[in-house]
Amino acid sequence: MSHSGEDGSSPGDQGAPERNDPVRLRAINDRAVAATQHFRGESREGATFEVMCECPALDCLDMVELGSDEFDAARRRPDMYVVTPGHVNPPLHGVAEEHDGYWIATGPKAVTDGHR
Numbered sequence: 001m002s003h004s005g006e007d008g009s010s011p012g013d014q015g016a017p018e019r020n021d022p023v024r025l026r027a028i029n030d031r032a033v034a035a036t037q038h039f040r041g042e043s044r045e046g047a048t049f050e051v052m053c054e055c056p057a058l059d060c061l062d063m064v065e066l067g068s069d070e071f072d073a074a075r076r077r078p079d080m081y082v083v084t085p086g087h088v089n090p091p092l093h094g095v096a097e098e099h100d101g102y103w104i105a106t107g108p109k110a111v112t113d114g115h116r
């Protein structure tokens, strides 16, 4: 008979990251927005998206809402990230634009999927 040996101890330190990776968050948001667009099909005129704040804080669960045009604008450079106003911490190192409800931060260049 098997017996689960849970003793309540924490699963141990496996070198968990101390911060989120904005590049990874960005990729996740990209996929979410692409899926939403696909789902909506036809017009994305005036559509809004809710994406995760792409700041590196592990405990940040903020969602940022922005229009499709604004999202496109925030993606026109691979080193731009959508964050809640004020959420600029390394490796995000600058603010490119300040908008109502969200900022565009600058940071490391995201690796974009070159196959289009």
Ligand SMILES: [Zn+2]
Residues within 6 Å of the ligand: 053, 054, 055, 056, 057, 060, 061, 062, 083, 084, 087
């Ligand atoms: Zn944040």
